[in-house]
Amino acid sequence: xxxxxxxxxxxxxxxxxxxxxxxxxxxxxxxxxxxxxxxxxxxxxxxxxxxxxxxxxxxxxxxxxxxxxxxxxxxxxxxxxxxxxxxxxxxxxxxxxxxxxxxxxxxxxxxxxxxxxxxxxxxxxxxxxxxxxxxxxxxxxxxxxxxxxxxxxxxxxxxxxxxxxxxxxxxxxxxxxxxxxxxxxxxxxxxxxxxxxxxxxxxxxxxxxxxxxxxxxxxxxxxxxxxxxxxxxxxxxxxxxxxxxxxxxxxxxxxxxxxxxxxxxxxxxxxxxxxxxxxxxxxxxxxxxxxxxxxxxxxxxxxxxxxxxxxxxxx
Ligand code: PMV
Numbered sequence: 001x002x003x004x005x006x007x008x009x010x011x012x013x014x015x016x017x018x019x020x021x022x023x024x025x026x027x028x029x030x031x032x033x034x035x036x037x038x039x040x041x042x043x044x045x046x047x048x049x050x051x052x053x054x055x056x057x058x059x060x061x062x063x064x065x066x067x068x069x070x071x072x073x074x075x076x077x078x079x080x081x082x083x084x085x086x087x088x089x090x091x092x093x094x095x096x097x098x099x100x101x102x103x104x105x106x107x108x109x110x111x112x113x114x115x116x117x118x119x120x121x122x123x124x125x126x127x128x129x130x131x132x133x134x135x136x137x138x139x140x141x142x143x144x145x146x147x148x149x150x151x152x153x154x155x156x157x158x159x160x161x162x163x164x165x166x167x168x169x170x171x172x173x174x175x176x177x178x179x180x181x182x183x184x185x186x187x188x189x190x191x192x193x194x195x196x197x198x199x200x201x202x203x204x205x206x207x208x209x210x211x212x213x214x215x216x217x218x219x220x221x222x223x224x225x226x227x228x229x230x231x232x233x234x235x236x237x238x239x240x241x242x243x244x245x246x247x248x249x250x251x252x253x254x255x256x257x258x259x260x261x262x263x264x265x266x267x268x269x270x271x272x273x274x275x276x277x278x279x280x281x282x283x284x285x286x287x288x289x290x291x292x293x294x295x296x297x298x299x300x301x302x303x304x305x306x307x308x309x310x311x312x313x314x315x
Pocket of ligand 1: 016019020021022023024101102103104144145146147148149189193272273274275278
């Protein structure tokens with residue numbers, strides 16, 4: 001019989017609604033948690049401190065792990081923040097967030113480890129601190145993360161995010177119904193972010209102008225979300241997708257899914273996250289959601305998640 005855990009913690013996946021990539025260069029972006037998929041960490045008593053990711057067939061002993069092991073780094077960071085020695089725990093991770101798919105699985109796993117450890121130590125850290133620790137781990141995945149992933153999975157609410165600033169919770173006046181469809185093509189964030197950086201270095205003026213346009217779209221989207229004008233988001237998603245494609249981060253698979261969603265009646269569709277592969281999102285009203293989901297599967301989506309970003313008032 002499996003012993004019951006000493007403590008547990010979890011964190012959701014996330015989608016970027018507007019502004020990916022441009023957010024790395026200081027423009028605003030909007031992201032929201034996806035609570036249907038989650039990473040979980042369970043802590044069991046043990047003789048040494050290990051982290052096991054069953055789905056990934058990975059096991060690390062924290063004291064012996066290399067400095068760039070993300071699981072061990074998160075454990076060490078939490079211990080340092082709380083000024084505790086490594087605890088004799090077996091920390092077991094499970095997650096149904098697809099990896100390398102733009103849904104923030106790395107950040108969610110780190111946040112789940114952090115939350116479980118806080119529960120295990122019976123300690124508290126403010127969201128701001130936990131988010132900063134997850135950010136340190138995110139740097140291993142790609143050198144220049146904007147910080148949007150750690151922020152949204154730790155705060156678990158839609159955020160208006162500008163790099164280097166406190167995340168701004170904002171009002172979501174009406175629910176935003178989305179389908180999230182996975183191309184099935186893994187796309188490590190590091191590669192797409194690195195390619196955009198090289199392209200920006202070669203053509204700074206062109207890329208700065210693209211980032212500015214994306215920033216304007218994010219601002220318009222925020223107003224529409226605050227006013228509950230959900231239909232206005234469709235054309236804004238379309239405009240954002242067009243700019244992302246011009247930056248070279250879409251792909252034939254993403255283009256196919258975007259087209260299929262629009263042809264089946266979605267109000268808007270775009271890639272979400274780093275692009276090249278991973279996931280896209282489509283704005284769908286309830287009456288056509290099933291039809292659009294079927295069209296996405298027929299166009300090659302390996303998984304379609306239906307989610308609704310619930311109304312929220314700023315705290
Ligand atoms: O982790 P992903 O694949 O959702 O991508 C993160 C979004 C980027 O803007 C491309 C990178 C970043 O750090 O914000």
